Structure formats: structure tokens, C-alpha cells
Amino acid sequence: MVKEKQLRVIAIDGPAASGKSTIGYILAKKLGFLLLDTGCMYRAATLAALQAGVAVEDETAVTELAHSIDIDVQPPAGEGDGRQYTTLLNGQDVTWELRSPEVDAHVSLVSSYAGVRQEMVQRQRLFGLRGSVVMVGRDIGTVVMPDAPLKLYITATAEERARRRWRDRNQQGHNNNYEAILADVQRRDQFDSSRKHSPLRPADDAIVIDTSDLTPDEIVAEILVLVNGRLPRPT
Numbered sequence: 001m002v003k004e005k006q007l008r009v010i011a012i013d014g015p016a017a018s019g020k021s022t023i024g025y026i027l028a029k030k031l032g033f034l035l036l037d038t039g040c041m042y043r044a045a046t047l048a049a050l051q052a053g054v055a056v057e058d059e060t061a062v063t064e065l066a067h068s069i070d071i072d073v074q075p076p077a078g079e080g081d082g083r084q085y086t087t088l089l090n091g092q093d094v095t096w097e098l099r100s101p102e103v104d105a106h107v108s109l110v111s112s113y114a115g116v117r118q119e120m121v122q123r124q125r126l127f128g129l130r131g132s133v134v135m136v137g138r139d140i141g142t143v144v145m146p147d148a149p150l151k152l153y154i155t156a157t158a159e160e161r162a163r164r165r166w167r168d169r170n171q172q173g174h175n176n177n178y179e180a181i182l183a184d185v186q187r188r189d190q191f192d193s194s195r196k197h198s199p200l201r202p203a204d205d206a207i208v209i210d211t212s213d214l215t216p217d218e219i220v221a222e223i224l225v226l227v228n229g230r231l232p233r234p235t
């Protein structure tokens with residue numbers, strides 16, 4: 001078992017569409033680290049409930065289901081469809097289904113359930129012990145990996161984040177309305193930061209980066225400077 005203080009984990013947290021996943025992806029690729037975007041696990045639990053016809057408002061049933069599903073996150077295997085990683089739910093590739101508006105609409109509620117979080121956090125910690133990992137989420141620096149040697153909190157204005165999401169949705173061919181997306185971003189910010197369990201907030205020792213006026217490559221260059229000297233050598 002790897003001792004906590006030898007963790008080679010970069011924790012990246014931040015609100016929806018702040019650019020944290022893109023940054024985590026580029027960073028992991030440059031450093032040769034594994035990538036775990038933990039949002040996909042809450043999305044997988046949500047999709048599992050929708051597929052099984054379990055009401056997302058039924059906390060007990062959703063929690064039970066979240067314990068029973070198999071979720072695997074792997075590097076892309078040359079699919080060439082722009083994915084940053086592949087998510088398997090009970091062995092099925094659900095990478096793109098996890099991004100559907102239906103999952104978007106229900107994932108905040110599912111991720112607010114204490115029993116769902118407990119289970120996912122446990123799985124995320126195990127992943128963190130696999131070696132060198134960039135882990136992206138909302139509570140990585142505060143709850144999942146509080147001993148990570150480098151914690152980043154990536155943010156941007158709600159308007160900029162809504163613009164980015166609008167662009168991504170357009171590219172994926174989904175129906176789109178900027179005002180509705182902005183309202184959804186604001187609603188999720190409010191929900192995620194005021195929820196009872198693990199609300200979204202920067203860890204006390206996190207470095208806060210505003211991405212509103214910077215490109216992902218500029219931000220990654222800044223982060224690479226921070227990485228040097230902070231992470232223990234590989235064993």
C-alpha cells in the first residue's frame with residue numbers, strides 16, 4: 001500500500017464547465033499520468049438509474065443501485081471520436097450517453113446523496129493509489145484526496161462557462177439554447193455549493209486559477225511550473 005504522503009496525485013476541482021476536465025486531460029497526457037474525471041462516476045450512477053427505470057428521487061433505491069454497478073474508466077483506445085477517456089458501465093461503453101441532457105438534468109440530485117458519494121469516494125481513493133493520477137472533480141482536494149501534494153481549483157465566470165458548454169453541445173449535435181444553458185450552469189453552481197454533503201469549495205491549500213481569459217495550453221503551462229518540486233519522485 002502506498003503511504004499517503006507519497007501520493008502522486010494532482011487534485012483538480014471547480015464548478016461545471018470551468019475547463020477543469022480539458023486541463024486535467026492535457027496535463028495527464030503531458031505528464032504521462034492516469035486521468036480520473038470523477039464526474040463520470042456520478043453520471044454513470046445517474047444513467048444506471050435512468051436505464052433501470054429507478055426514480056432518481058428515490059434516494060434509497062439509487063444508493064443501492066450505485067453500490068451494485070461496475071464502473072470502469074480507461075484511456076481511449078483509438079476510437080477517434082474526441083473522447084478524453086472511456087467509461088464502461090457494467091462493461092458497456094457509455095462514454096457519450098453520460099453527456100446527454102437527460103443525465104445532465106439529474107446528476108446533481110444523484111450526486112447529492114450521501115450513500116452514493118461514500119461509495120464513489122471509496123472507489124476514487126483506490127484509483128488514487130494506482131500511481132500517478134490527475135483526479136478531477138468537486139471535492140478531490142477537500143474530501144477524496146486531502147493529502148494530494150498539489151491542489152488546483154479551476155474556475156471561470158458563469159457566462160464564459162455557459163458559452164463553452166453551448167459550443168460543446170453544438171459540436172455534439174444537441175439542441176441548444178444559450179440562455180437555458182446559463183440558467184442550468186447557475187442552478188448547478190447553487191446546488192453543488194450549497195448541498196449538505198461535500199459542497200463545492202476550494203480546499204484551504206488549493207491554488208485558484210481563473211480560466212476566463214486564458215487558453216487551456218496557457219493554463220497547463222502555468223500548472224507545469226507548479227508541478228515541479230511539489231510531487232514526490234515515482235517509486
Ligand code: DC
Pocket residue numbers: 016017038039040042043107108111112136137138139140188192
Ligand atoms: O464534472 P461533471 O459535470 O461531469 O459532474 C457531474 C455532476 O457530478 C455534477 O453535478 C457535480 C457532481 N460531482 C460531484 O459532486 N463530485 C465530484 N467529485 C464530481 C462531480
